[in-house]
Every structure is written in C-alpha cells, then in structure tokens.
Amino acid sequence: MDKTLSVGALEGVRVLDLSRVLAGPWASQLLADLGADVVKVERPRTGDDTRAWGPPWLADGEGDATGESAYYLCANRNKRSVTIDISHPDGQALIKRMAAEADVFIENFKVGGLKQYGLDYASLKAVNSRLIYCSITGFGQDGPYASRAGYDFLIQGMGGLMSLTGRADGTEGAGPVKVGVALTDVMTGLYATVGILAALARRDRSGEGQHVDLSLLDVQIASLANQASNYLIGGMVPSRLGNAHPNIVPYQEFSTADGYMIIAVGNDGQFRHCCEALGLAGLAIDERFLTNPLRVKHRAELVALLEAATKTRNTREWVKAMEAVGVPCGPINNVAEVFEDQHVLARGVRVEMPHVSGGNVAMVANPIRMSESPVQYRSAPPRLGQHTDEVLLGWLRLSGEEVDTLRESKVL
Template sequence: MCAGSTLIIRESCESAGTRPSRDKMLLRAVAATRFAGTLRPGARRPPRLLRAQSSRASARPGEENIKPLDGIKVLDLTRVLAGPFASMILGDLGAEIIKVERPGYGQTGPMSQSPGYDSIASAVSGMMHITGPEDGEPVRPGVAMTDLATGLYTHGAIMAALLWRAKTGRGLHIDCNLLSSQVACLTHIAANYLNAGKEAKRWGTAHESIVPYQGFKTQDGYLIVAAGNNKQFARVCKVLNLSHLSDDPKYKTNTLRVQNRKELLQILSQRFSEKRTSEWLGKFEGTGVPCGPINNIQQVFSDAQVAHNDLIMKMEHPTAGKVVIPGPAVRFSDFKINKPTPPPLTGQHTAQVLREMLGYKDDDIEQLLKAGTVCQNKQPLILSGVAASQSQAQRRTRAQGDTPREGCQSVARHPQQGSNPRPTPQQAPAKPTAPLHKIMTVFH
C-alpha cells in the first residue's frame, strides 16, 4: 500500500485459458452489485458496495452519512472471490473501488508462481483433510471458505495499514494469500499437532473432544445439539426422557462420554429419530442447551431472524430484471449502507475512465477505440461535451456492456451517487507519458 490514500489489492487469478464457473460468476456479480454512496459536500463521491438499507443502521438525525473509509481509493484488479470480497467490504465502509493480481501462495517462496484457487488452497492447507464424515473421504467445504477467509483477512489488514499510516506517516505493503489465510484458520487443529504431534481426523458434524456435540437425524430432518458441559448434558437427557444416562458412571463426565462416544450416540440417535425437528426444538426451548435445526437454503432465507437482520436485498437490473442478493453481515449505529443499484457492466465507462482518470482527450479516445486497443459498450462514444449535459439520473443508472472483443481492453466503473461535475478537458490531468499497455494493465 502506498503512502498516499490509494490502496492496491492483489490476488491470484484463474489459470489462463479457463472460464469461470457459473457459480463463481454469480458470486462476482453479487460482489460487483454493491457500489454507491455519498461524501461530505464538495468532496469527490466514491462508489461503494451496495447493500440494502438497514432499518436500524442509520445516521443520526441531521448528520451526514459519513463512512469510515470515505476518501480512500482502492485499486483492485482481483478476480474470482477472495480479492473482490475484501473490496466489497471496503466499499461498504465508503472506499472508492477502482481495481492487481498475484499468486495465491504468497509473493515469495517455492509455490509463489502457482495459480491460486480456493479448492487447491483448501486441500494444501489441510482444511479438506479435516472436513467430511468420520469414515469417509476428504470433502471440499460447500462454499469457498478459503477465498472468503482471505478476503476478511485482507480487509482487516488494510484497516490496520490505514491506522499504521495515520500513526507513522508511512504506507505498508501487505502480503495476504490463500494458503496463509487458511492455515491460520486451523487454530486448535494446528496447535494440537504443533505441540503434541496429534494428527487431525474427520469428524463429520461431531466435535472431537466434546460429546454430545453434533448433528442428529430426526423424523423429518436434522438438528444439532452442543452440550458443552455436564450440566447441559443432564438437561439433554431430561429433554429426551433419558435422565438415567446423566447418572450412568460411563457418562458422568465429558472425558468418559468421549471414551464411550459410540455407545452413547447410538442411544441418543435412536431417541432423536422418534420426533420431528420442530418438536425437539420446542422441547429444548428455555433449557439453556445450545441447539438448532440444520437448515437447507430455502429454510435459511425463510427464517424470521435472517429477514430481521436485513440479510436479503432486492434490486432491479437493466437486463436481468429483479435480482435478490445476500445482505451485509455487519451493521453500524451511525451510518447506513445504501440501497443496491445495478453494477456497471464491462466497457460502459471506458471513455470516462480514460478521460477523467488518465487525462486522455476525446480525439485520442476515439483513435484507441477505432484501433481496438480499448472497447466501449454498444453505444455511441460519450464525449466530454455530451457527458456534461447528461442528467443526474442517467449518470446513476449507466449499465455495462457485453464482454469485450478478444484482444482489446475495456473499463467498467461502478456508478456513483451524486452529481459532482466532471472535469473539462482543460481541468483533466496531463496525459501520462508511460506506454499505453503499461497504463492499461490496471484494467485487465
């Protein structure tokens, strides 16, 4: 990260010649969907990641909606999920996201030039080894946990670097990679091996050192019970009408329950299978025993608490129509996150970025377009004079175009809320002297 107010985020990209899966494209679309925002009067208004407006996370009456990262620019050329996920969070906090890619194993070392994928890092880091049924094969987690963890670590590292800069006046270079992020998440698994030489194994939904602490099949589904101490175990036995088990010498302590795990779980599993999930949850209500249903995705988004936490957002996309996406995990007391608006599509703002950020004149932009060096969306070139006369509403709803032609560059910029005047050609910065291909690599 440089010493100014521009951050550079780098992340590994997919191998050359491969196409992203539909799921990954949707994940990127979710991340790209959340940009917008406002700043104090007279300041440049940064785009930020769009979320549904929280009913409770609103600014105080009479105060502006000032966010922690207002005025911070993020140069993000990442792909897939880890980098964009970090940028998404930074954008939620007010940063302007503009878009750099490095290998997924760190920037030095024997694997530094290997392509970084969530599934590979999950395997190499040991996460896949400890995931899956006890007697089964290793299992890849259902979501890209390594990518997501890396994004969260990156977000936290950037926030720390900003504080470092405020205290020292110096910037930092951050190396946050997939492998390191996932190995760091091994926590007690890593500690058990490093200190006691204990190799980890797969436990399915169970806990290796606490019993009962796992999922159970019911008459119509599954639930999970986490009895973390002897008192909670006694309450489980009472709910199941198996109170004699809590007094059984074989199960009096957790150590004994772990030793006699198989026999105890057979008894508990049989009893749980006799009633429906909702019946058991009702019986556990008020007992102080942690438990809950193992929901499918439909059940997740039908949950009243999920709706209450504003975790479902809706927006209208100009080509896809109504789009529903997950909301933010965190809400804040003194500022709100904006309602979602459509993300820009590829090539929509090529001319705007070349003109306003790199200082190119309209004639130069036209020549680049004709030569195929850059691409513009399927619309007439928006020259500076024409753009200045566009309505504020038009500026807010600019949409991206189709995928650019092979061999040319295109620029997509997230929409900005507000109507700060665009700089005229006289106000634009001097045209950079660096070769065009070096400048344009930031838009790959």
C-alpha cells in the same frame, strides 16, 4: 442520527482493483460496502472470468437473461467497472496514473506477473509512496511454491481442511470432502481486508504505504484454528469425524423422525438439560458421561444412546423442547429454507438492488452492522466497462477526445 445522511466509514478512500474471481473481489466489495470508491479494472471484451461462470444468469426487466452470472454478482456490488488493456503501453500508463491517485491497489496475478507491465509494487511505490498494495496469490510472494497457481479447491486439500471434512474412515461414504463454498477464497478476502485497513491506519501515523502479501495457503492453515492447535499442542493429527466435534460431545447432527437436527452442547449444565429433554436424565449422572472429557472418551456409546431417543420425534418438536431448556439446537436448512427463516427475514439478510438492465439483483446483505456509518447499497454490480468514461474523466481528468482516442486504439 439520520442514517440516510451518513457517509461510509471509508468515505474518501480510493481503491484500484485489478483482482478477479473471488478472493480479491470479496475484499474490494467489503471495502466498497464500507464506503470506499472501488474501481474494478477489467480486460476489454471479456472482463472478470466469473462473468462467464453461469448459469444461472440475472434476468432483465423483461425476464430475459442479461449475461451477468450469479457468481460474478455475489462479489462486485458498489464498484465501478473500467476496461483497460494492461498489455498495451497506453493501458499501463493509465493504470500508473490511476495508482498515483489511489489509496489501495489490489491484485491477484501470479507472483511477478505484473512486473512485465511495470505495475508491480516497486514500480507503483515510485509514483505513490502512500499506496497500500495488496497481492493475493495461492502461495505467497516467496517460498518454493510461490510460482504455482493456486485455486480454492486445491488449497483446501493442501491446507489440511479436506483431511478434516467428510465421514470418518471406516464408515459408509468415508473420504475427503471439500467445503461446499469456496471458503478459503472468502476467508482470504476477509484477511486481505483486515490487512488493508491496518495498513491504512499505520499510514495515518507514518505517511507511508506498504505491501500486503496474502497467501491462500497461509490463510487456510491459519483458519484451522483449534484443529491446528490440537496438533501443535497435543501432537494429535486430527481426522475426519463427519459432523462431530473433536473436543466436545455431544456436538453434532442427530437423526429425527423426519430428518436431522443439530445439538451443540457446550458445558455440563447444557448436557444435563439435554438429557432431561430427551427423557434420558439418568445419562447425566452416569459415570461415563459426567464431564466433557469423559464424554469424548465414551463418544460412540453416548451418541448411540442419544440418537435412539432423537429418532422418536420430529425436528421441529425437538428444537422447541431443547430451546425451552436452553440447549443450542436447530435444523439443517437448505439455502431456500435459510432465506425463508423468520429471523433471517427480520434481520434483512436479503437485499434487492436495481440493475442497469432494468431488473433487480437479489444479494446477501453485508453482515457488518455499524451504528454511525452503516453499510449503504449504492449500486448493483456493474456491467463490463459501465463506468470507463466516468472514471477516466473524473479520476484522471482526461478529456472526452483523449478517451475516444484510447478507445479507438483498443486500449479500453
């Protein structure tokens, strides 16, 4: 099959995106990557908050800054940008008309924030009963915290993630640490996408749309995975262990002669091979370390013995030795090293897209690889309002004179 002639899996799905910053745009970018027509509605003159979250800025064809922030660029490819002032009655009317033509509506206003404009779920359902309306908030549509604003950093703390991240109490540098990317926002975008796709599948059977309610706090708690289960099943409150694993040993970073490496032993056979590679075969038959539960019990003793050996050679040598015996092992790369890695290069994880400014945008490829409807990189993240006329003339079939009038009234 000629992949250049294939269409996206979501070809024909129209998405009206009123979200800003990261969680909502992450979801809409994923839908756009999969072939949906995503129209990003932004405030006139200022647009998405993240457009101003720089430096760094994208350079144009002459090497000059364009004013497009790297942050904004990471989550807005394959979309069309339209500027509409939703505080203006004519702007509200435009959004309603667009919603009547859309399959999906995404927003991340505070709970009830769009009701004053007549753009809440009940109002838009009245004009399009098939609409999938996805709301992303910090704390959900109900509950005692529903009216609060929610940000990723705050939710990482409230949702338990920071209680698990950082050096163990009593060690140097101990204390809670947030994850180095806005991971709660990213995961919420992924969960939102799953919910939207499930709602679209149900609509195919029932003909009815529905409201999808996503809470950053709910997502963060759900993403605690085994750590939440450790508490719910075992009654143990998980604590910070640095880079160690609460249930598996050895499964952490180890010092080497020139830095650090990660050893991730998942079973007793791998532990035996690890010990042999380190020249510590006797540890594999030591009664303290025969099974994983015993290794967890004697964690401190075992780690000290292993690290005494790992410090004697450099990371590259250890990785080669561990790979030779089937023990998962690898370096701790910085971001530059990630994009220089031979495997990452072979997988095409970096993509270049031409930008309207005349330069190119380097972006991270979508990790979903589909054999029959692959992701297509159709367009770079748009300039503010780049497609306003195109969308209003196409989606709503307005005349050029009507668009000019709306612009003169500062609706656009």
